[in-house]
Amino acid sequence: MMPAPRFSGDLAHLPTHAFGHRSLTWWGVIAFMMIEGCFFALTVAAYFYLMGQEQSWPPPPFRAPDLLAGSLFTLVMLLSEIPNTLVKRAAEAGRLREVRKLLVLTVAIGLVLLVIRGFEFNSLNVFWYDNAYGSIVWALLLLHTTHILTDWGDTIILAVLMHTKHGIVDRRFVDVSENSLYWRFVWIAWLPIYFLIYWLPRLA
């Protein structure tokens, strides 16, 4: 038989949500960043491994990718951090109307990015089936596109959610805040990939 409980403290006065590392959501987001970061790091490792087999990079007869689409993408990506920071702040301050507006804006930016991404695939000057160089460049770009696509889908759902009665619940602001944190990871992860796809073939 269990001994009688010895009451040693009460938790009723604790808050029911918190931002940042006090919430479980933050830990989930961080863990998924670690997993995806590993995918990127290993793909980058494979890129250098295959590059090490070649005398020149890109291997002839291929030209380095055209710069325009990729650079435009990078620029929009960097600018997207402005509304991203604003929506994170608005969420942490609990300003629902601002969160709703800014989420719609971030969804629109995501759409623009996906359209530019389409042109990027068209400017690589190599196909995945041409040789291993083509395969790894496509792999990098595809991996990052998956990233953009899933985060875009996620943001759409969140934007819709925040426009319903569920958006009034305090915990939803934590979701918005962590979604912004994840977006930061998406664009920071892009910068080395941009360098590998567009600039390393020009410098090597």
Added chain:
Amino acid sequence: MTDFDPDLARDGPDLTGKELHDRLIVAWGRPRGLVGWLSTTDHKEIGKRYLVTAFAFMILAGVLALAMRAQLARPESGLITPDRYNQIFTMHGTTMMFLFAVPVMEAVAIYVIPLMVGTRNLAFSRLNAFSYWMYLFGGLMLWIAFALNVGPDAGWFSYTPLSGPQYSPGKRVDIWAQMITFTEVAGLAAAVVMVATILKQRAPGMTLARMPLFVWAMLIVSLMIIFALPAVALDSAMLLSDRLVGTHFFNPYERGDALLWQHLFWFFGHPEVYIIFLPATGFVSEMTATFCRRPVFGYPAVVLSLIATGLLAFGLWVHHMFATGLPRLGYAFYTAASMTVAIPTGIQIFCWIATIWLGRPRYRVPLLWVIGFVVSFVVGGLTGVMLASVPLDLELHDTYFVVAHFHYVLIGGAVFPLLGAVTYWFPKATGRLMSESWGKVSFALVFGGFHLTFFPMHLTGMLGMPRRVYTYPAGMGWDTLNLISSLGSAILALGFVVFLLNAFRSFRSGEPAGADPWDAPGLEWATSSPPAVYNFAHLPSVASRTPLWDEREGLPVMTGLRVDAREHLLTSVIEAVPSIREPSPKPTIWPLLSAIAIGITFVGSVFTPWALAIGLLPAGAALTAWFWPKNADIPPEPEID
């Protein structure tokens, strides 16, 4: 919802005992019936399903092992055709590694970790349910394919170019590669759940320095899974795309490199060995402490050894590739690194021996498994140090010596502790003890059969017998040794049968166990056996590493969580100070439906890349339904005075 007094929305001195139990059952229970059964998010139910499924796969893969031993019992045997044999050894290795060894460790952790840290459910409990379904579907796909003669046949590590489109036409390797995707998604999901639970849901007062050693082991292992599993998932995705859409990652004719496969595979594959082994060391630490009636000697040394092993594991992978030709520095570095990992492992073994030495050991069945583990694992560890030496490795590479080595490490090092752990926690999960005498019989049969099977393989290997051959000519000096191994495997199998029958019989009519049948120190023994769906009526709080030994007059508890809705406590990462009360997800069918949608997508992508595009829609819809808040019916937080 209920006719309970609405003013009493939280547990406390006024709300305890039977009334509290009745309310918590309503809040934490799930609907009855099939849909309710499929919707569960209770870690105990999912843990048990994981465990039963993993053991079912172990039985299947074990039967394949027996088939191989029957074939190899005598030279030039015609029992199994070469093609079938290739499928059998590939299925045996693949099933044991991906569908048994890793999932079974996660299964035990899913069941016991929330109880050990004193919380009501795992973090992200729906993700945990999703993990199980993905694992189940991946395993079913592999075995259904095998039944249809589309079982993979390129070995459990599927080396290119053998596994590439040129030398492995058909769909066999694709099935293997996609099974990897399923199990890696499942493994990564379970690892995220585990890390979050261990870091954020420990009982108040359970600082990192007071965490049970099995919890430490699972924390390290889960982090290792997060860093290692992406490598094999990426690798198999590249292999699939080489085979399906004509990329050239591993095709040397188009500037790819077959060895890239091996690097990425073993960057996962070597940590994988420790992902299997470290949970087993956690079992050993828990059982040694309980049955020696004292805390494990050198707790900080054991924890640091776990961390060191986890880190070193990522610096060893190239020792699987000594035979591929490496720079001299590479040989020297990876030999040194491989020998270094013996140090933290040795430290742990000395700590357990010291614990037995200093304690008052009770030689119950779990402790017998611990002793069997120490003896067998040391043998496997020593042959590991031998294989770390390049000249020896080049001599013994791909021989039965290697087969002997890794079976000593994996069966001696992981399965023995696992069988001990099942015996140890069986009363917690079922409320009944396993029979002690039949437990001893199964231990003797498994231990004896194991050594009889695998010890001779050291010799067959040194006599030059390569692994993965479906038969061998007479007169090579291998005949008797192979016959002994085959006889041993029959005894080993008999031991497993006795173990499983014992478990089955004890489940139905074993001796009833109280809350703490072993007089063990951990929190999991502070609740009833089996635990109620909510685990703990009041949340326990702890002030030492061995709370049940130090608080004989009753464990201190914390009150104040809601009883009208699922709520769990989050505490700070290092000191476990109470931080916030968060809702815990309710059961829902959507993780299962998401797993079905994603599963169909994965299976379809074996045949056409368009499956990924088409599958995006149903998978996205299912995931959206999963994440959409369903808590509209939860009454708002009652006001606190």
